[in-house]
Amino acid sequence: MRSHNYFVYITTNPSKTVLYVGMTNDLVYRLEQHKANRGKPETFAGRYYCYKLLYYERYTYVQHAIDREKELKEWGREKKMALIKSENPYLRFLKADP
Numbered sequence: 001m002r003s004h005n006y007f008v009y010i011t012t013n014p015s016k017t018v019l020y021v022g023m024t025n026d027l028v029y030r031l032e033q034h035k036a037n038r039g040k041p042e043t044f045a046g047r048y049y050c051y052k053l054l055y056y057e058r059y060t061y062v063q064h065a066i067d068r069e070k071e072l073k074e075w076g077r078e079k080k081m082a083l084i085k086s087e088n089p090y091l092r093f094l095k096a097d098p
Contacts, residue, residue: 021072
């Protein structure tokens with residue numbers, strides 16, 4: 001049986017003032033898309049330059065990833081920051097190397 005990978009991720013802008021939560025099955029490619037779209041007003045991530053990865057989780061089943069993305073999107077900034085800092089306490093920009 002083939003293994004599937006889905007990712008729920010949180011990106012930010014270079015000054016770390018905005019957080020964006022997303023879900024994808026190809027984290028490296030998705031981050032490249034965010035970077036290419038920076039400054040474009042059509043999308044939230046583009047408008048606010050959210051292309052720097054701070055946090056991600058891996059899932060085998062797409063529905064689990066979708067459910068988690070929805071959960072995180074309902075959280076406030078403080079709760080999201082606590083989650084990020086639990087794995088990335090210095091808020092370093094991560095490389096997408098799943």
